[in-house]
Amino acid sequence: MKFIKNFFERTEPLVQKGGKYHWLQSVHDGFFTFLYTPKTTSKTGTHIHDYIDLKRTMSIVVLSVVPALLFGMYNVGVQHFKAIGELAATGFFEIFLFGLIKVLPIVIVSYAVGLGIEFVFAQLRGHEIQEGFLVSGMLIPLIMPVNTPLWMIAVATAFAVVLGKEVFGGTGMNIWNPALVARAFLFFAYPAQMSGESVWIALKDTDKVIDGFSGATPMANAAAGNLNYSVADAFFGFIPGSIGETSTLAILIGAVLLIITGIGSWKIMVSTIAGGAVMGLILNAVSGSAGLSPEVATYFSMPFWHHLILGGFMFGAIFMATDPVSASQTEKGKWIYGFLIGILAIIFRVINPAFPEGMMLAILLMNTFAPTIDHYVVASHVKRRTKRAKVSA
Amino acid sequence: MSEVIKLRKGLNIKLKGSAEKALEKLPVPATVALKPTDFPGLTPKLSVKVDAEVKAGDALFYDKYHPEILYTAPLGGKVVSINRGERRKILEVVISTDEKVGSAEFTKADPSGLSAEEVKEQILKSGLWPFIKKRPYGIVASPEEQPKDIYISTFDTAPLAPDYNFVMDGQLDTFQTGVNALAKLTEGKVNLGVQAGSAFSSVKNAVINTFDGPHPAGNVGIQIANTNPINKGEVVWTINVQDVLFIGRLFETGKVDFTRTVAIAGSEVKAPKYVQTVLGAPIKDLVGGKLVETDYNKRIISGNVLTGEKVSEKCFLGYYDSLVSVIPEGDEYEFLGWADPGFSKFSATKTYFGKLFPKKEYTMNANIHGGERAFVLSNQYEKLVPMDILPVYLLKAILVNDIDKMENFGIYEVIEEDFALCEYACTSKIEVQKILREGINTMIKELG
Numbered sequence: 001m002k003f004i005k006n007f008f009e010r011t012e013p014l015v016q017k018g019g020k021y022h023w024l025q026s027v028h029d030g031f032f033t034f035l036y037t038p039k040t041t042s043k044t045g046t047h048i049h050d051y052i053d054l055k056r057t058m059s060i061v062v063l064s065v066v067p068a069l070l071f072g073m074y075n076v077g078v079q080h081f082k083a084i085g086e087l088a089a090t091g092f093f094e095i096f097l098f099g100l101i102k103v104l105p106i107v108i109v110s111y112a113v114g115l116g117i118e119f120v121f122a123q124l125r126g127h128e129i130q131e132g133f134l135v136s137g138m139l140i141p142l143i144m145p146v147n148t149p150l151w152m153i154a155v156a157t158a159f160a161v162v163l164g165k166e167v168f169g170g171t172g173m174n175i176w177n178p179a180l181v182a183r184a185f186l187f188f189a190y191p192a193q194m195s196g197e198s199v200w201i202a203l204k205d206t207d208k209v210i211d212g213f214s215g216a217t218p219m220a221n222a223a224a225g226n227l228n229y230s231v232a233d234a235f236f237g238f239i240p241g242s243i244g245e246t247s248t249l250a251i252l253i254g255a256v257l258l259i260i261t262g263i264g265s266w267k268i269m270v271s272t273i274a275g276g277a278v279m280g281l282i283l284n285a286v287s288g289s290a291g292l293s294p295e296v297a298t299y300f301s302m303p304f305w306h307h308l309i310l311g312g313f314m315f316g317a318i319f320m321a322t323d324p325v326s327a328s329q330t331e332k333g334k335w336i337y338g339f340l341i342g343i344l345a346i347i348f349r350v351i352n353p354a355f356p357e358g359m360m361l362a363i364l365l366m367n368t369f370a371p372t373i374d375h376y377v378v379a380s381h382v383k384r385r386t387k388r389a390k391v392s393a
Numbered sequence: 394m395s396e397v398i399k400l401r402k403g404l405n406i407k408l409k410g411s412a413e414k415a416l417e418k419l420p421v422p423a424t425v426a427l428k429p430t431d432f433p434g435l436t437p438k439l440s441v442k443v444d445a446e447v448k449a450g451d452a453l454f455y456d457k458y459h460p461e462i463l464y465t466a467p468l469g470g471k472v473v474s475i476n477r478g479e480r481r482k483i484l485e486v487v488i489s490t491d492e493k494v495g496s497a498e499f500t501k502a503d504p505s506g507l508s509a510e511e512v513k514e515q516i517l518k519s520g521l522w523p524f525i526k527k528r529p530y531g532i533v534a535s536p537e538e539q540p541k542d543i544y545i546s547t548f549d550t551a552p553l554a555p556d557y558n559f560v561m562d563g564q565l566d567t568f569q570t571g572v573n574a575l576a577k578l579t580e581g582k583v584n585l586g587v588q589a590g591s592a593f594s595s596v597k598n599a600v601i602n603t604f605d606g607p608h609p610a611g612n613v614g615i616q617i618a619n620t621n622p623i624n625k626g627e628v629v630w631t632i633n634v635q636d637v638l639f640i641g642r643l644f645e646t647g648k649v650d651f652t653r654t655v656a657i658a659g660s661e662v663k664a665p666k667y668v669q670t671v672l673g674a675p676i677k678d679l680v681g682g683k684l685v686e687t688d689y690n691k692r693i694i695s696g697n698v699l700t701g702e703k704v705s706e707k708c709f710l711g712y713y714d715s716l717v718s719v720i721p722e723g724d725e726y727e728f729l730g731w732a733d734p735g736f737s738k739f740s741a742t743k744t745y746f747g748k749l750f751p752k753k754e755y756t757m758n759a760n761i762h763g764g765e766r767a768f769v770l771s772n773q774y775e776k777l778v779p780m781d782i783l784p785v786y787l788l789k790a791i792l793v794n795d796i797d798k799m800e801n802f803g804i805y806e807v808i809e810e811d812f813a814l815c816e817y818a819c820t821s822k823i824e825v826q827k828i829l830r831e832g833i834n835t836m837i838k839e840l841g
Binding site for chain 2: 039044045047052132169325327330382384385388
C-alpha cells in the first residue's frame with residue numbers, strides 16, 4: 001500500500017500551481033484524499049477533531065441505500081421474467097444477474113457523468129472535490145424507470161449537477177435535491193418515455209409478453225379506480241416501479257441505519273409519513289361524498305396506509321426529503337417541512353390526474369419553501385429572545 | 394439554591410491520561426514571562442525596559458486605553474528580554490527570577506471592611522485586575538463598568554480538566570476572602586457554579602447554583618445562560634477559580650502570590666498529575682522529563698484540547714491556564730480513514746463503532762480527519778450548546794458581517810469556549826472559534 005502513497009506524494013508537486021499537470025490538481029487531490037485521510041493538523045481552534053467527515057457521512061448514506069439498490073436489481077429481474085411468464089422456472093441468481101446487467105450501466109453512467117462534471121468544476125473553482133455527488137449519483141439510478149435510455153440518464157445527471165447544484169456553489173449550497181432535479185428534468189422533458197406501461201419492465205425486442213400481463217404500476221391502476229395489488233408484494237417490493245423505490249422493507253432497513261447513525265433526520269422521516277397518513281385519512285373520510293366519479297371514489301377510499309407502501313413515497317420520505325442541505329435546517333422547521341411533504345405528495349398523487357406520483361413534486365416544492373419555514377422558526381426564536389430582554393429590563 | 398440545574402445538551406470527551414490526584418511542588422522557575430497575546434484586543438504599553446529590576450507585583454506593561462489596568466510581574470527579578478513579533482508586536486516580557494528581590498507591598502486588610510473603591514484600587518494596582526473578564530466578549534473587564542453579577546465556575550468539564558476540589562484543598566478560606574473582595578465590586582451577587590457534593594457549596598456571601606450535565610456544563614458562559622442570561626447592554630464579570638485565590642492571598646497577606654496548581658495530562662504524559670508552579674512558568678519546567686518517548690510528533694497545549702494554545706517547550710504557561718495537555722500531533726496519512734469501522738475511534742456521531750463502548754478512554758491526535766467543506770449537516774451544533782441559541786445562524790450572521798443579526802442571535806452571550814465542542818464535532822471542519830472571535834472583534838470595533 002505504501003507505493004500508492006509514495007506515488008501521490010511524489011506527483012503532488014507536478015499538479016501544484018505552475019506544475020506541468022496543474023489542471024489535474026483537484027483530481028489528484030480527490031483521489032489522494034479518498035485513499036488517504038490527509039495529514040493536516042489543526043492550526044486554530046480545537047486541537048482535536050471528530051473522526052467524522054463528509055466522506056464518512058456520505059458513505060454511510062450510500063451504504064443505507066444499498067439494500068434498496070440490491071433489491072431493485074432483483075426486482076428488475078423478477079418483473080422481466082414475470083412478464084414473459086418464466087418466473088417460476090428461473091433461479092434466484094439468474095433473476096438477480098438479469099437485473100444487475102440492466103441496472104449497473106445506469107449507475108455507472110450516473111456516476112461517470114456526475115463525477116466528471118464535479119471534477120471539472122472543482123478544478124475551475126480551485127477547491128477540493130466535494131462528496132455530495134457520491135450520494136446523488138446513487139440516488140439518481142434508483143428513481144429512474146429501468147427502461148430509461150442511458151443517454152437520458154447522462155443528460156439528466158448533467159442537468160442536475162450543473163443547474164441543480166454547481167450554479168449555486170456546489171455541495172451545501174443547492175436549493176433543491178439534485179437527484180430529484182434529474183428526475184424532474186426527465187419527467188417534464190421526455191414525458192412520453194417516462195410514463196406508461198412499458199417503461200417499468202425491462203424487455204428485449206424478442207421477448208413475448210404473456211397474455212394479460214400489464215406493466216402498469218399499482219399507482220397508475222389505482223388512479224384508474226383499480227386497486228389490484230397485493231399488500232405483501234407492495235411492502236416487499238415485487239411490483240413494477242422505479243428501480244429502487246418498490247421495496248418498503250429494503251428502504252426501511254436503510255432508514256434504520258440512517259437513524260441509528262444520526263445522519264438522517266428521524267424527525268423528517270416521521271413527520272413525512274405522518275403527513276401522508278393524515279392526508280390518506282382525510283381522503284378516506286371524504287370518499288363517500290356525492291359527486292365523485294366511481295374511479296376517484298375508489299382511489300379516495302384506498303386504505304390510507306397503502307399510500308405509504310406504494311410508489312415512491314417511502315423512498316422519498318427516507319432518502320430524499322432528509323437531504324440535510326435542501327431540507328429545513330431548524331428542528332421545529334423539520335416537523336413542518338416533513339408533514340407538508342406528506343400531505344402534498346398524497347394530494348398530487350390522488351387529486352391531480354396529470355401526475356400518477358406526487359412525491360417528487362412535493363419534495364421539490366417543499367425544498368423551495370424550506371428557507372421560508374426556517375425564516376419563521378428563526379424569527380420566533382429571535383422574538384422570544386428579545387422579549388426576554390424586555391422582561392428583565 | 395438546592396435545586397440542581399440539569400443540562401442535557403453537550404458531550405463529554407474522554408481522553409486517556411487524566412491527572413492523578415497527586416501534587417508535585419516544582420522549584421521556583423529560573424525565568425517567568427507575561428504574554429500580552431493572552432489578552433484578546435489588548436494594546437500593551439511597556440512600563441519597564443530590559444535590565445530593569447522588578448518586584449513581584451510591579452507593573453511590566455499596561456493597557457493603552459485603560460492605563461489603570463496594570464499587568465504585573467509574577468515573581469521578582471530582572472527583565473531579561475522583551476520578545477517581539479511581526480510589526481514589533483510584543484509577544485513576551487521575560488523575567489529572570491531572583492528570590493532576593495522580593496515582592497511589592499499592598500494593603501493587608503479584610504476586604505469586607507473596605508469600600509468598593511479601595512478593593513478595586515488594590516486589585517488594579519497589584520495587577521490582579523486582568524483576571525476579571527467580562528461578558529459579552531470574554532475580554533478583560535473595564536473597571537468603570539457596573540457588572541450585573543459576577544460568575545465563577547468551580548468545576549471544569551473539558552477533556553482532561555483539573556479537579557478544582559482537589560486543587561482547592563486547604564485553601565477554601567483564602568477563596569472565601571477572594572469572594573468577599575469580589576462581592577464588593579458588584580451591586581448584584583457573586584454566583585458560584587458547583588457540582589453536587591462539591592466543597593465549594595459551603596462558600597458564603599455568594600449564590601450557589603448546582604449544575605449537572607456533560608461538557609460544557611462547567612463553562613461559566615453556559616452557567617450564566619441557564620441562570621440569568623445576558624441581554625443587550627448588560628455586563629457580567631467572570632473569573633477563574635484559581636485566580637480568586639490570588640485575590641484572596643493579596644488581601645490576606647498584603648503581597649501578591651501567583652502560585653498556581655496546574656494539571657499535566659494527556660496520553661503522551663508518563664504519569665499524569667498535578668504540579669504546583671507559578672503564573673508564567675516555562676512549559677519546559679512543567680513537562681520536562683515527564684513525556685513518553687515516541688518516534689512520532691507530539692503536541693503540547695497550554696490549556697485544554699478544545700480551547701488551548703499550541704505551545705513548544707520554549708513557551709510559557711498561558712495567563713488563564715490551569716492545564717497543560719499533551720497529545721500526539723497526528724501529522725500522518727491514514728489509509729481509507731473514512732471507511733474504518735472505528736472500534737477505537739470516538740465520535741460525537743454514531744458513525745463509528747467506538748460509540749458502543751461509552752466508558753472507554755481514547756487517545757486523540759491533532760489531525761483534523763478530513764477536509765473543510767460548506768455547512769452540510771444540520772442539528773450538529775445545536776445538540777452541543779446548552780443555551781437558547783442557534784449556533785449556525787449566529788456563525789452565518791458573522792460570516793456575512795450582519796451586526797443586527799449577530800445581536801439577535803446572541804453574540805453577547807458566547808465566547809469561543811462555549812462553541813468549542815461544535816468545532817470538535819463539525820463534519821465540515823469549520824473553524825468555529827476563529828469565526829466567532831472575528832464576530833466579537835467586529836462588535837467591539839463597531840459598538841465599542
